[in-house]
Amino acid sequence: xxxxxxxxxESLMEKYxxxxxxxxxxxxxxxxxxxxxLETIYLNHEERKRLRAETDEQKKQFVMxxxxxxPYYYCSQNEQYYLLNNSYIPCSCDNIHHEILTLINTEHDLxxxxxxxxxxxxxxxxxxxxxxxxxxxxxxxxxxSCLYPNVFKTKTHAKxxxxxxxxCVLKKxxxxxxxxxxxxxxxxxxxxxxxxxxxxxxxxxxxxxxxYHDHNYKDCxxxxxxPINMQFYSGFQKHIIELLCVSCHYSVRYKNADHFLTYARxxxxxxxxxxxxxxxxxxxxxxxxxxxxxxxDSYIKEKNMIFxxxxxxxxxxxxxxxxxxxxxxxxxxxxxxEEDGNKYLNITSLQLPVVSTFQQFWDKHITIDxxxxxxxxxxxxxxxxxxxxKQSMDEFTLLELIKHFYPSITIEQDKxxxxxxxxxxxxxxxxxxxxxxxxxxVEENRNVYDAYLFYCNLFSKTHIASKKYFEKVAQSLIN
Numbered sequence: 273x274x275x276x277x278x279x280x281x282e283s284l285m286e287k288y289x290x291x292x293x294x295x296x297x298x299x300x301x302x303x304x305x306x307x308x309x310l311e312t313i314y315l316n317h318e319e320r321k322r323l324r325a326e327t328d329e330q331k332k333q334f335v336m337x338x339x340x341x342x343p344y345y346y347c348s349q350n351e352q353y354y355l356l357n358n359s360y361i362p363c364s365c366d367n368i369h370h371e372i373l374t375l376i377n378t379e380h381d382l383x384x385x386x387x388x389x390x391x392x393x394x395x396x397x398x399x400x401x402x403x404x405x406x407x408x409x410x411x412x413x414x415x416x417s418c419l420y421p422n423v424f425k426t427k428t429h430a431k432x433x434x435x436x437x438x439x440c441v442l443k444k445x446x447x448x449x450x451x452x453x454x455x456x457x458x459x460x461x462x463x464x465x466x467x468x469x470x471x472x473x474x475x476x477x478x479x480x481x482x483x484y485h486d487h488n489y490k491d492c493x494x495x496x497x498x499p500i501n502m503q504f505y506s507g508f509q510k511h512i513i514e515l516l517c518v519s520c521h522y523s524v525r526y527k528n529a530d531h532f533l534t535y536a537r538x539x540x541x542x543x544x545x546x547x548x549x550x551x552x553x554x555x556x557x558x559x560x561x562x563x564x565x566x567x568x569d570s571y572i573k574e575k576n577m578i579f580x581x582x583x584x585x586x587x588x589x590x591x592x593x594x595x596x597x598x599x600x601x602x603x604x605x606x607x608x609x610e611e612d613g614n615k616y617l618n619i620t621s622l623q624l625p626v627v628s629t630f631q632q633f634w635d636k637h638i639t640i641d642x643x644x645x646x647x648x649x650x651x652x653x654x655x656x657x658x659x660x661x662k663q664s665m666d667e668f669t670l671l672e673l674i675k676h677f678y679p680s681i682t683i684e685q686d687k688x689x690x691x692x693x694x695x696x697x698x699x700x701x702x703x704x705x706x707x708x709x710x711x712x713x714v715e716e717n718r719n720v721y722d723a724y725l726f727y728c729n730l731f732s733k734t735h736i737a738s739k740k741y742f743e744k745v746a747q748s749l750i751n
Contacts, residue, residue, distance in 0.1 A: 327385065334389070335396050338375060344368060347402035349471045354402055358410050360513040368394065402513075403441055403520040415518040418511070423459065423498055428538045431522055432545070433495060434515075435532045437463075438523025440479050441516055447491045448529075451548075451591050454482045456497045466509030467516070474516075484591045492548040493529070496541075496589060544589070553594050557602040560584045565607075570620040577603065577616055579676050580623045586672075629661050630673050639693045640681070646700060648689045649738060656696050656735075697735045700745055706730050707749040720746055 281302070288294035343356040344363065353368060354360045372390045385392075407415075419430040439445045452460065464476040480495075481487075526532040533542040543550075551559075564584050565572075572580070581599060585592065594602075603609070608617040637660065650667040657665055674681055674689070682690040706727035711718065713726075724742050737745075 331385065331389065331392060334375075335393055338372065338393060339397070339400075342371065343405075344397045345400045345402040345405045346398045347471075348398075349473055352470075353397060354513065356405060356408065356411075358408060359414075359511070360402070360411075360517060365394065368397070403438075403517060404524065405517055405521075407514070407517050407521055411514050412518050412521070415511070415514055418515075421498075423500055425496070425498060426538075426541075428536050428541055429496060432529060432532055432536070432541060433497075434519040435522040435526055435529045436479070436493075436495070436519075437476065437516065438519035438521070439528050440476055441474055441520050442523050444523065444528050445479055447488075448493060449481050449487060449491055450479055450493050450495050451481050451484065452495050452497055453589070455499050456480075456495075457482055458502050459497070459500050462502070462509060463512070463515070466512040469509070470512065482591070484593050486595070489548040489552065489593075493545050494547055494590070496544060547588075547590070548593065553598060554602055554605075556593065557599070557606065561603075561606055564621050564623060565619050566621065567618060568620045569618060571610075571613070571615045571617050572619055572621060572624065573613075573615045574600070574609075575614075575677070576624060576627055579627060579673070580621050582672065582676065583623055626663060626665060626669075627673065629663055630657065630665070630670075631677060633657050633661055634674075634678065637695050639695075640691060641693050642691050644691050644693060646691065646693055647741065648692060648694065648699075650687055650689065652697075652735070652737075653689065653694075656694060660696060699735075699737050699741070702731055702735070703727060703737065703742055703745045704749065707746050 284298055285295070288298060345354050345356065345360075346352075347354065353363045353365060355363050369390045372393050373386065376386050376389055415434070416427055416430055419433065420427045424430040424433060436445075436450055439448075460476065460480050467474050467476055484492075522532070523529075526535050530546075533545060536542070560581060564580055578596065578599070582592075584590075603616065607619055609615070610617055633656075637656070650670055654665055654667055654670055657663070657670070671683070671686055674683065681692065684690060707723060709730065710723045710726045714722070720743050723746055724739055727742060727746075728736055
């Protein structure tokens, strides 16, 4: 640049070297006018810089004061502004614009910027992402109270779940998958649908799994969750913004869900969540054999072994973490398997006595009759089993045994077993007997309610069918 200026002056001197008048003018402008002109330009430029800096500082202070009193945030996913005031309140751009102009009218120093300031402030708000906001304490506690103790057994478990959601929103999850019990599916679907109604690029459902399908254990995490009454959460979607903001807050604060486990120092939560990550199928099967299998001169049939394996998974709240063939391969590394007898030799299990006793009970006393309209409640079969075998069993175990060993049996609502007969109790015959005697003793004003009371009194020392089943059988007989 300096060389260009020298070249320009030399060019002008050369141009007017034979013109004394122009040479004098050139000399005067360079030595007198140019210095004064440049000084004026410099001073004017510095003044403009000072005024600009002063205005910028005033604008900065205005924005800080405005956002301090009105903490607005912007969500680019749905192009919506939000005001944080205990909850996150959606706001229109026009309303914010009006608030800014109203406040500008009281700020005389910025009055000249009145028409520029709204766009300037809105631009600053758009640089404040909703999902990086810090929720108020009341908001955090409100979200936690929705999850604990109804959904999660501790607040730490609830925070872990929220951090997982935050990782999903902030795209931190990468290849990690989170396994939930199947009863949590409706709860996750409610959250997912509520999110989809407002955002089109946040996919929660794809993050959670309910069945294992040959995934890499290193990418698997387990999430423990209570059985949920979804009626309680019918209005939960109204607070989805608060849920997501608190989730993102935890994700930012703890870096990610895995790091949260380290920070939380909750040994049971950490060991359960990372159980698959920290193990291989071989090590898990070895743990199973240590806990559920005993060395003896007996044997375990393969089908029984698979049932015992399911009991192990149930005890540890694990999904089905391998195929049957994979399990068989691992078991045969540990135990001798006899192909002809389809059984594992020289072992037994404390789980087997009740299994064997139940199979003997079922095969001896239960018959399938597809033409029959007969049905038994699980609780009724449990009572019959107890009286026949003198061994106790809960309804859940009974349901598992029937589904595993007798998969063709029809079960409704995991409660009613259809199309079976039991030679220990002919339910229909008892009801017919009771109705016959009831009709003989009552000639007028017969009704099902009184007939049921008569039936209960008649068979009080044996077995009593439910009122619902009694009504189904008795209605036509009484009439």
